Amino acid sequence: xxQVMQIPQYQHVQEGEDFTTYCNSSTTLSNIQWYKQRPGGHxxxxxxxxxxxxxxxxxxxxxxxxxxxxxxxLHITATQTTDVGTYFCAGSDGATxxxxxxxxxxxxxxx
Amino acid sequence: DTEVTQTPKHLVMGMTNKKSLKCEQHMGHRAMYWYKxxxxxxxxxxxxxxxxxxxxxxxxxxxxxxECPNSSLLNLHLHALQPExxxxxxxASSQDWSSYNEQFFGPGTRLTVL
Numbered sequence: 001x002x003q004v005m006q007i008p009q010y011q012h013v014q015e016g017e018d019f020t021t022y023c024n025s026s027t028t029l030s031n032i033q034w035y036k037q038r039p040g041g042h043x044x045x046x047x048x049x050x051x052x053x054x055x056x057x058x059x060x061x062x063x064x065x066x067x068x069x070x071x072x073x074l075h076i077t078a079t080q081t082t083d084v085g086t087y088f089c090a091g092s093d094g095a096t097x098x099x100x101x102x103x104x105x106x107x108x109x110x111x
Numbered sequence: 112d113t114e115v116t117q118t119p120k121h122l123v124m125g126m127t128n129k130k131s132l133k134c135e136q137h138m139g140h141r142a143m144y145w146y147k148x149x150x151x152x153x154x155x156x157x158x159x160x161x162x163x164x165x166x167x168x169x170x171x172x173x174x175x176x177x178e179c180p181n182s183s184l185l186n187l188h189l190h191a192l193q194p195e196x197x198x199x200x201x202x203a204s205s206q207d208w209s210s211y212n213e214q215f216f217g218p219g220t221r222l223t224v225l
Contacts, residue, residue, distance in 0.1 A: 030211075031210060031211055033213070042201055042216040043154065045213040045215070048211070048213065050211070088153055091210075092210030092211075094210070096210075097210050098156060099210050101154050104153050106151070
């Protein structure tokens with residue numbers, strides 16, 4: 001079945017450093033969404049990418065969808081303590097309406 | 112109102128108990144979901160309801176029984192659970208059942224089975 005892996009599993013940064021998490025799918029994706037889950041919280045939608053090679057920005061966050069639509073990345077510039085949490089990608093192979101969540105990357109930011 | 116509410120927040124139950132989890136949304140969404148999330152793991156899809164009909168059951172054991180009484184409400188009935196069923200149970204909703212729709216998650220019910 002479809003599998004979505006993320007690396008790294010965990011990243012600890014100093015406040016102000018940059019951070020990137022990578023999302024890789026075993027199958028071609030029709031679309032990919034990114035969610036953030038704060039510690040003790042629930043997933044909150046960040047963004048969706050649909051087109052091959054698409055790049056979207058939200059303030060300090062940059063999201064990319066790979067040309068082959070099998071991978072995606074989230075880059076945070078100059079991390080802040082408010083960025084702490086687990087970032088999940090979630091994709092669909094288009095065969096069903098199901099979103100398969102990636103394994104997640106937990107970001108810790110030291111002030 | 113862009114909120115999904117879930118009750119209770121916490122639940123402790125024995126293996127012989129029967130309990131129910133409740134989820135509500137008033138966004139007019141026609142798709143509702145139950146997910147199970149273990150610590151440090153991603154949410155795992157359990158059930159999908161589309162227009163109040165069960166559309167997906169991800170081979171979930173029958174001790175979990177979903178119910179969608181109307182378009183705003185989703186229940187998960189629990190019976191004879193096992194300790195390994197302890198987890199965070201998340202409800203979500205979306206405009207309709209499509210992978211292209213943003214999912215809105217509730218705060219979850221943290222379940223402990225003794």
